[in-house]
Amino acid sequence: MSETGSHENVSDENLPSEQAQAHGAVEKADDPFADPGLPPHEHRIQDIDERAAKRSERTVALMFTVSMLATVAFIASYVAFPIDKIVYVWPLGRVSILNLALGLTLGIALFFIGAGAVHWARTLMSDEEMVDERHAVAADPETEAKVKADFVQGAKESGFGRRKLIRNTMFGAVALVPLSGVVLLRDLGPLPEDKLTHTLWRKGKLLVNENTNEPLRPEDVSVGSLTFARPEGLEHDDEEFNNEIAKAALMIVRLEPGDIKDKKELDWSHEGIVAYSKICTHVGCPVSLYEQQTHHVLCPCHQSTFDLSDGARVIFGPAGHPLPQLKISVNKDGYLEAQGDFEEPVGPAYWERKR
């Protein structure tokens, strides 16, 4: 059926107005409803009143400026507020002033970039509705040229080039926001220097039982038992206790000397008593499950298994290194003491680690 035929089937009152037809109303022969087309375009106040447009421009610029100020406040808060300062804020209760300030300022900075862009689009950019016919996915050269022309036209209509105040403040706001992330890089420092390669163990330091807080004698360690120890002088109420025990925690086991396969391990032990780092060389969990028949210790986190009768070699699991051994002996008073620090870093591998 032709288009002429469809005009004959649709009554005049159902036809779109002349204006709607002018905006693209289309009738199809097999379509029972006429395309109503687009409603007449209504101009916004900003389209007809240059003073209103200027007001909107200033509002948008103000929003981008608030965003910039909030970013500056974010950086200032990061520098000014101590990380452990807690304040009472209704209705949140007790909160870290640093977290509160960072959250508020970053939220304001992002919000006003979004609000500025939306206000700009709603009040100043072109709001003319247009009909664009669907086309094939692969654009032909003419379409490509049209898209480019549309883009240039859109850029012109948005006032991007003309409204320099908005453009510049928006660039400022968008450029400043990433600075919030840059200042947080400060938290990556300071470098640990040699803190990862040394522990509190020194020659002559006594091995203190972690449960009884008493220095250990060889007779306190029986075959088949697993004892945890820390260096003498490190107390639970020390400020640095957690940092130091995380590296110095020791695991002590007594083996039959004949069961020890590794010669160095034997030399570093005392009457079959061996001392190893308790920190798993995978990702640092405390190793704690000991099986006395096999002399295996198991890390509960990812099941790495170490053979304490063979230099704590890894026999199963993801750990990449044996547990470091601490050389021990007995002092003149009969207490177990360290003969120095571990010879290799304890815990997980890291990229500067040489052994």
Ligand code: FES
């Ligand atoms: S931390 Fe020990 S196996 Fe993963």
